[in-house]
Amino acid sequence: MSGAGAKPKKVYMLYSSGNYGWEFANLDSLQPDGGGLGLNHRGTPWPDSMLALPRGPWRIPEYLEKPKLIFDPKRKVQDIYSVDYFLFISDKMKRVLDEFAPKSCEYLLCETEFSNGKIGPTIWLCSVVDSYLNAVDVENSPLIRVTRGGGYMISGGADWCFLPDALKGAQLFRLVEYAVAIFCDQTFKDLCKENGIKGATFQQVGFLKEL
Template sequence: MTGARAKPQGIYILDSNGNYGWEFANRDRLQPDSGYLGLNYIRTPWPDSMLDLPRGPWQIPDYAETPKLIFNPKRKVQDIYVVDYFLFISEKMKSLLDELAPKSCVYLLCETEFSNGKTGPRIWQCSVVDSYRHAVDLEKSEIRLSKWGTYLIYGESSWKFLLAVLAGAHVFRLFEYAVAIFCDQTFKDLCRDRGIKGISFQQVGFLQT
């Protein structure tokens, strides 16, 4: 009698639930010449291409000031917020990432306070910099390619991710679809077990063995 076939491991796009309750006190001063949280590519061009690996374009810039977040004391503080492809995370969430994906992220400790003047929660700006190219089996996935080789996604998709390429990555980006942060089933399950608040997951495919 043969054993039951193992269930394929899911791969998800990581996001937050949109229930924020805070705002930047100094976003316009972080990079006065751009107004964005990410790198200014005019002044700081990436050497070979916008998405050159392994770190891609997602490192945290050298801001003119430390990001400062003002929290509403009437709203519950969550463990994760997604803003402009960056994560803003609690100490609890950072501990989970340090444990499961210690080389996948870079961090910047933010300044925080509540709008009533009380000391705010400890929040880190986090960027996932672990990125991969050709990690999806295009012949078995519902994906179209742009003329630049990036992925064009229409409606519901089912992607087959290659275990040999991802090599045990739990949180990562794709060169061909860098607007998203991906995670595996292990990371999703651990977030549930640790009671991470504010996180959401959209399944986009499975890990193909």
């Protein structure tokens, strides 16, 4: 139980800041349908419900070729870039994730080069695959509306009330009902600051409900 006067633990959405400073060389040729980065289940059929677990919609697809990124040599390389449902991260960021949440992510090494022909930085495509269902107390989260399909529609703000029992101690995760976002706790935010991670942005969206 929480002690008297204990502060609720904050929960954040993880983003990247600034302009990318790179572009895809082969986005349209990664998958047979030209669907770009996309998301799939590696041949596994969708479950009966979009909200059923284990769902795994954030697994990295089996691309026809590795993503190739062309960097602008005049721009500083960040440690994290958020693109669609994925992250593109540096070796430094990957070491932080491997230490902090070794079972929460999967990775694919990208091909990179600078536009002047020089060898590019080491960049990994990263997907946060640790996901949870019914981990938000919707009745006490006034800015969340549940759609007919069971997903969340958000009107903004920092009023999410997360359920510790449902998250089972997760510190970097997704919500099945709101798959586009990546969530984390204060410990992960602090760890990124301590390690000098460049490009990470954290928006506080709520708190863990007190037990």
